[in-house]
Amino acid sequence: MGVLSAKHAIDVAVEAARWAPSIHNTQPWTFSVSEQEIRLKADPDRKLRAADTSGRELLISCGAALFTLRTAMRCEGFEPVVRILPDPDRPSLLATLHPGAEVRPDESTRSLGCQIEHRRTHRAGFADVPVPETLVERLVRAAMEEGARLTPIRSPEAVRVVAALTQAAQAVQAQDQRFSLELIRWSQPPGSPRRDGVPAQGYPRRRVPTDPDFPQRDYAWRHDWGSQADQRAATAVGIVVVLTTPGDSRQEWINTGQALQHVLLRAAAYGVSAAFHTQALEMALLREFLRHELCSDQYPQMIMRLGVTLDDKEMVRRSVSEITE
Incomplete structure (x- = not known):
């Protein structure tokens, strides 16, 4: 795999990250994308000023997007290299991620990747069916x-x-x-x-x-x-x-x-x-x-x-x- 494959993996990962869950579906993230790296940033304009004064739920939402990036990149055949909170002087920069070594995604990883666009949040009671x-x-x-x-x-x-x-x-x-x-x-x-x-x-x-x-x-x-x-x-x-x-x-x-x-x-x-x-x-x-x-x-x-x-x-x-x- 070459540079073009790595760039494709980056593009696929960002496309997948759109589907991460977030509080009220605020989607409080932005991504800076280059041919080598993805930068995950918090979007303060989407913070809940009343319910989330500390920004805790905003960062949880962005953390879900980060896991989605990692999973999608593994599914594309690259082990993601991640740095969390890489720059203390830039608090809105939450993580950087780039394709590392080539890997063959295992069945567990592929299973997770298949659910990224199909997972749903539920807002009511459940059927009377036990969870194993x-x-x-x-x-x-x-x-x-x-x-x-x-x-x-x-x-x-x-x-x-x-x-x-x-x-x-x-x-x-x-x-x-x-x-x-x-x-x-x-x-x-x-x-x-x-x-x-x-x-x-x-x-x-x-x-x-x-x-x-x-x-x-x-x-x-x-x-x-x-x-x-x-x-x-x-x-x-x-x-x-x-x-x-x-x-x-x-x-x-x-x-x-x-x-x-x-x-x-x-x-x-x-x-x-x-x-x-x-x-x-x-x-x-x-x-x-x-x-x-x-x-x-x-x-x-x-x-x-x-x-x-x-x-x-x-x-x-x-x-x-x-x-x-």
Whole structure:
């Protein structure tokens, strides 16, 4: 393989990175691309000013894009060479990546790569279909490979605690106009031509609670938007998991994003989707409570439910030209 093949791998990787998950589908990243290197940068204009004052969720989103770049490049036959936070004087430059040694992608890597454009975020209950324990163990190992810990919440009492904290945070945020206006900024009306934010078909118009209830964001706030799909048969909670890190640095936020995408792609390969619940983690007191009481003093970075759904919603993403410079 030569220079042209390496350049092709770079182009394919950037195309793939468009499909990484991000908070409210804000897609808070830009890429500087040359024939030798990709530079991943944070886009501060897409930061959530009310919900994400520290930029933690922005960096988690960008970390998911970084793992997608790495996976796509491996699928193209190159081992990616990555530097995270390479320049302290340029805090928005999160990582650089270039093709290294030629490699033959193994079956596991190809499996992840196949899911990049097919993975979906779910925003409702799951079908009453169990997630295999062997898969949960694989997801735990996947997170560990990226420097994070994925912990399934096994105790019904602990699941109710996490649900209650999510309910409390959602209720508080719903009374705060800053949160509501920020949310509606990233909620698309039906027929919207936008290629970012959450499309109207991506969330239910009328929410059907799970038991215990894990409320979703109110993307239909004061609007009659959302999917009219019948949700009566999809009320199972699924498996509640928490993604944590030993510390709470920018490096660990990026690591969290890489672990998150690794877990999501691995789960998607087995027909399992994720529903995200970050409301409680956006409130400092609730996040600290979770850290001390349920997370063994590890820092909670993401709360998810994992389960099976038959939905196949459309995803929207900006074009490569819109995210490159």
